[in-house]
Amino acid sequence: MNLQEFNTQDKSDVAKALFQCCGSNTWVDKMMEHFPFTSEKEMIELGIKIWYDTCVESDWRASFTQHPKIGDTKNFEAKFAATQHLAGKEQAGVQTASKSTIQRLVQANKDYESKNDFIFIVCATGKTADEMLRLLEDRLKNTPEEEVHIAMGEQAKITLIRFKKLMPGLDWSDLGGSQFTTHVLDTSLGAPGRDLTIKLQQYKNEKWQTISQGVTNKDGRVADLLPFGKKLKHINHQIIFDTETYFQQNNIKGFYPEVAIQFTVLDNKHYHVPLLLNPFGYSTYRGS
Numbered sequence: 001m002n003l004q005e006f007n008t009q010d011k012s013d014v015a016k017a018l019f020q021c022c023g024s025n026t027w028v029d030k031m032m033e034h035f036p037f038t039s040e041k042e043m044i045e046l047g048i049k050i051w052y053d054t055c056v057e058s059d060w061r062a063s064f065t066q067h068p069k070i071g072d073t074k075n076f077e078a079k080f081a082a083t084q085h086l087a088g089k090e091q092a093g094v095q096t097a098s099k100s101t102i103q104r105l106v107q108a109n110k111d112y113e114s115k116n117d118f119i120f121i122v123c124a125t126g127k128t129a130d131e132m133l134r135l136l137e138d139r140l141k142n143t144p145e146e147e148v149h150i151a152m153g154e155q156a157k158i159t160l161i162r163f164k165k166l167m168p169g170l171d172w173s174d175l176g177g178s179q180f181t182t183h184v185l186d187t188s189l190g191a192p193g194r195d196l197t198i199k200l201q202q203y204k205n206e207k208w209q210t211i212s213q214g215v216t217n218k219d220g221r222v223a224d225l226l227p228f229g230k231k232l233k234h235i236n237h238q239i240i241f242d243t244e245t246y247f248q249q250n251n252i253k254g255f256y257p258e259v260a261i262q263f264t265v266l267d268n269k270h271y272h273v274p275l276l277l278n279p280f281g282y283s284t285y286r287g288s
Contacts, residue, residue: 001166001168001169001170002167002169002170003037003039003040003167003169003170005169006166006167007035007036007037008036011032011035014032014035015032017166018031018032020166021047021159021162022047022051022063022155022159022162023063023065023067024059024060024062024063025059025062026054026059026062027047027050027054027055027059027063030050030054030055031046031047034046040167040171040172043163044160044163044228044229045229047156047159047160047163047229048156048160048227048228048229048230051152051155051156051159052156052230057148060148060151060152060155061118063152063155064118064119064121064151064155065118067119067121069113069119069120070105070122070132070136071097071102071109071132097128097129098129101129101130101133102129104133105129105132105133105136108120108133108136108137109136111140112139115140115144116147116148117144118151120139120151121151121154121158122135122136122154123154123158125158134195134215135214135215138197138213139213142210142213146209149209149210149211150210150211150212153211153212153226153230157227160227177223177228178223178225178226178228178230179226179230179231179232179268179270180200180225180226180232180270180271180272180273181221181222181225181270181271181272182198182221182222182225182239182272182273182274182275183216183219183220183221183222183272183274183275184196184198184216184220184221184241184274184275185220185274185275185277186220186277186278187276187277187278188252188277188278188279191220192216192218192220192221193220193246193275193277194219194220195215195216195246195249196216196220196242196243196245196246197213197215197242197245197246198213198214198215198216198222198225198239198240198241198242199212199213199239199240199242200212200213200225200226200238200239201237201238201239201240202232202233202235202236202237203236203237203238212225212226232265232271233265234264234265234267235264235265236262236263236264236265237263237264237265238260238262239260239261239273240258240260241259241260241261241275241277242258243256243257243259243277243282244256244257247279252279254279254280255279255280255281256282259277259282261275261284270288271286272286272288273285273286273287274287
């Protein structure tokens with residue numbers, strides 16, 4: 001399906017399709033105010049702007065209820081029939097997970113929901129079960145307020161992926177990626193710093209608040225901290241690297257338990273803030 005075909009559909013069918021992408025009635029209603037869409041880029045930018053600037057916490061939480069729990073593969077068809085074809089593929093990494101990993105995912109989900117009053121939301125596409133478990137256990141350490149904002153950011157990423165699946169005939173080539181990116185290079189090993197937890201925070205209400213979180217991949221990168229179209233506010237931010245856990249995982253005695261790098265967002269350009277790390281020193285710079 002391409003954009004022209006999508007625009008000629010009945011409005012009720014379009015609204016239903018949009019709800020499968022993001023299960024918030026408020027978001028769907030606001031999107032439909034702009035239907036038909038003039039371009040792929042307009043549709044995406046509207047979706048992100050409405051999600052962040054118009055929708056509120058109750059809308060974000062409503063969308064969370066439309067997702068199956070990570071690891072809860074038995075309930076895909078029973079409870080989420082409308083999006084089973086999307087969610088099942090997104091959580092494909094769970095299908096081949098070990099029994100012990102599934103059990104830990106199930107228990108961690110229970111702990112997460114008990115603490116935050118909503119289920120764990122993560123953009124699972126391309127992630128293994130072990131990677132999702134690592135993210136889940138890491139995010140259990142956050143406050144409920146932080147998790148609401150992290151989860152709504154993950155929902156935005158999921159929405160964009162489902163747009164692409166809904167309309168594979170559209171041209172998505174110029175969408176780009178996250179406005180903010182980072183990578184870690186372990187200079188003592190001469191290798192990427194993989195499996196290192198990273199938090200992106202903004203300074204709000206006189207405190208630092210986590211707005212996105214991830215774990216570095218085999219290349220030492222987290223490429224999707226922000227969904228396409230989301231622009232950071234022109235205020236102070238910081239990125240926190242959990243170096244203590246990283247050093248412990250690699251049986252290294254490190255001097256720095258964490259590295260926190262503050263920076264100011266001055267415009268809407270791309271920001272790349274890498275970390276060059278060794279057990280007794282680190283450096284950073286603004287990259288491209």
